[in-house]
Amino acid sequence: MNRIEALAHHVEGLFKELDDDIARFSGWSGIHCAFGCGKCCLKPDIEASPLEFLPFALEVHRRKEVAIWLEKIQQAGATCVVYDEHQPGAGKCSSYLHRGMICRLFGFSARRNKYNKREMITCSIIKDEQSANFENAEEKINDGGEIPVAADYYARLRGIDPGLGAQLFPVNQAIRTALETVDSFFYYESGHPAG
Numbered sequence: 001m002n003r004i005e006a007l008a009h010h011v012e013g014l015f016k017e018l019d020d021d022i023a024r025f026s027g028w029s030g031i032h033c034a035f036g037c038g039k040c041c042l043k044p045d046i047e048a049s050p051l052e053f054l055p056f057a058l059e060v061h062r063r064k065e066v067a068i069w070l071e072k073i074q075q076a077g078a079t080c081v082v083y084d085e086h087q088p089g090a091g092k093c094s095s096y097l098h099r100g101m102i103c104r105l106f107g108f109s110a111r112r113n114k115y116n117k118r119e120m121i122t123c124s125i126i127k128d129e130q131s132a133n134f135e136n137a138e139e140k141i142n143d144g145g146e147i148p149v150a151a152d153y154y155a156r157l158r159g160i161d162p163g164l165g166a167q168l169f170p171v172n173q174a175i176r177t178a179l180e181t182v183d184s185f186f187y188y189e190s191g192h193p194a195g
């Protein structure tokens with residue numbers, strides 16, 4: 001396993017823990033995304049670190065599609081380039097398995113507010129359409145109810161590689177940096193030009 005694959009492997013390990021935490025939270029709270037929604041991906045101000053998109057970039061490299069995705073980003077506006085409005089099924093992410101950490105955390109995690117209370121990071125659709133579950137969850141997470149804490153997960157991500165994990169960028173910029181990192185690694189360090 002080379003250095004980039006090892007990094008992506010570590011990130012995927014963290015994602016696995018996060019997904020398990022989210023499943024536990026969703027289980028006790030009943031909070032879930034509306035089928036086929038994907039509206040959170042349309043937010044124009046999503047920020048992410050390049051590191052959380054390293055698994056995505058490696059997958060793109062394996063498919064020899066780096067140039068295609070860099071071109072897509074070049075043409076894209078602020079909406080995440082991975083979003084596909086025509087995608088059938090539960091959501092609109094065209095690379096759900098390799099989505100970033102922010103994509104996993106949003107809706108199913110907490111932050112501390114200025115009163116040092118935990119509050120859910122979620123959307124108005126969940127707040128409105130699942131109001132009883134939402135209010136119950138908000139109460140319980142301050143009484144020991146398990147929920148992933150976004151800042152903790154980002155601290156762990158930074159710990160994997162501060163260079164790629166510490167800074168947040170608009171989502172398409174983060175994806176582009178991840179793709180360029182993988183691209184130059186395979187080009188310069190392995191002698192295998194990227195796809």
Ligand code: SF4
Pocket residue numbers: 040041046080081082083084092093094095096099100103171
């Ligand atoms: S990577 Fe997928 S889940 Fe994340 S913002 Fe983009 S479309 Fe949405």
